[in-house]
Amino acid sequence: MRKDYKLEKRKYVIAAFVIFVAIIYILKLYTLQLNDDQYKNSADNNAFLRKTVYPSRGLIYDRNGELVVYNQPAYDVMMIPRDVQPFDTLDFCHTLNITREQFDKRLKEMRKSVGYSTYTPQTFFTQLSAQDYGRLQEKLYRFPGFFIQKRILREYNHKAAANVLGNIREVNPKDIERDPYYERGDYCGDLGIEKSYDNYLRGFKGKEILIRDVHGRIQGRYRDGADDIPGVAGRNLKLSLDINLQEYAESLMVNKIGAVVAIEPSTGEILCMVSSPTYDPTTLIGRQRGENYAKLNRDKYKPLFDRALMAAYPPGSTFKPTQALILLNEGVVNLQTAYPCYHGYINGGLRVGCHSHASPIAVKPALQTSCNSYFCWGLKNMLDNRRSKYGTVANAFETWKLHLVSMGYGYKLGIDLPSESRGFIPNAQFYNKYMERIDGVPTL
Numbered sequence: 001m002r003k004d005y006k007l008e009k010r011k012y013v014i015a016a017f018v019i020f021v022a023i024i025y026i027l028k029l030y031t032l033q034l035n036d037d038q039y040k041n042s043a044d045n046n047a048f049l050r051k052t053v054y055p056s057r058g059l060i061y062d063r064n065g066e067l068v069v070y071n072q073p074a075y076d077v078m079m080i081p082r083d084v085q086p087f088d089t090l091d092f093c094h095t096l097n098i099t100r101e102q103f104d105k106r107l108k109e110m111r112k113s114v115g116y117s118t119y120t121p122q123t124f125f126t127q128l129s130a131q132d133y134g135r136l137q138e139k140l141y142r143f144p145g146f147f148i149q150k151r152i153l154r155e156y157n158h159k160a161a162a163n164v165l166g167n168i169r170e171v172n173p174k175d176i177e178r179d180p181y182y183e184r185g186d187y188c189g190d191l192g193i194e195k196s197y198d199n200y201l202r203g204f205k206g207k208e209i210l211i212r213d214v215h216g217r218i219q220g221r222y223r224d225g226a227d228d229i230p231g232v233a234g235r236n237l238k239l240s241l242d243i244n245l246q247e248y249a250e251s252l253m254v255n256k257i258g259a260v261v262a263i264e265p266s267t268g269e270i271l272c273m274v275s276s277p278t279y280d281p282t283t284l285i286g287r288q289r290g291e292n293y294a295k296l297n298r299d300k301y302k303p304l305f306d307r308a309l310m311a312a313y314p315p316g317s318t319f320k321p322t323q324a325l326i327l328l329n330e331g332v333v334n335l336q337t338a339y340p341c342y343h344g345y346i347n348g349g350l351r352v353g354c355h356s357h358a359s360p361i362a363v364k365p366a367l368q369t370s371c372n373s374y375f376c377w378g379l380k381n382m383l384d385n386r387r388s389k390y391g392t393v394a395n396a397f398e399t400w401k402l403h404l405v406s407m408g409y410g411y412k413l414g415i416d417l418p419s420e421s422r423g424f425i426p427n428a429q430f431y432n433k434y435m436e437r438i439d440g441v442p443t444l
């Protein structure tokens, strides 16, 4: 028989085609089974529920061991939209103590939120009260696709020191970007100690893997919890603050605007730090937090502005020892130099009052009696003496300022609380500008 070479060639073409199709199938299978997380995730999500275990946050004590901030449990209602099956919505609303409108609104908000997915747990409702939690827990089997997530909120033993303690709030996208520890729905410290020591207080989150049946109902722990990661409780903190002293100082500042800071001189520890007006720290817990925070933010007396850390106040008489050191160091005065004081300092249009004491007065008794005139005369002599070593008023002023800087004035103290502002020391340029209106060089 004569061989048909054309048919012989076609055989190879068919074989090549079959191999080609087989390769495509193998490649697709490879990507489906090994490479594509989408199918793996959805299969996993059907079978498992990964729950975050929130550890207890560190407790905060005052210097005497008095418990100031502790934890209370709160319960969030979570849902996996894909698992939700038709249920009695009215019964659900009644159990949660919400209206049908609130239910619909919440559902709409949830669907619009960033990172919404029908496969993963979504927060439907936050911070149930213990009573609502009890009611829902009993009926939960009637609402497939819903489960309860326990979390930790703060509770306060004293309604004081809100500005020092700070509070906690749900993380925002910026927090998550800044710190990869956080995930959507976590809570982080906001303001005060809670913010400064967030890393110590928060501990480490755990994970719990639960098995679900085809209807999404929880059947138990995966491998008896062998793959679960237990949470690690946060570390406790002991403050230098005396909470009773803090409460007392706050009571003295009711209806006043200002700040009180008491420091233990031997160690620099802060015993109390009041910023007035203040607010009740318990108003920033729970579901009312957002509303109450906005109210505090709008308040014209600015209770959220920490006056102890951020406001600028004249130093008052406590500044006199510093001024005495500069005058002595510069040789403007010696221990015998005495200045007159007849109930105050009067020069040009300026009058600074003083109480009655012997006159003239030298530096030691001036400090003892806190004489205003002495220190006014001292500074005037330093600035205005034309035959002095400084040459100009501006130079004298600059020297005065450099002494202050060398003693640490004007710098941040480095307190372990957020938002400390630095102090302000005026220099010669500042006074030149300030006095331009009055048309002339400042006279003291």
Ligand SMILES: [Zn+2]
Pocket (backbone or CB within 6 Å): 341, 343, 344, 354, 355, 357, 370, 371, 372, 373, 374
């Ligand atoms: Zn005096």
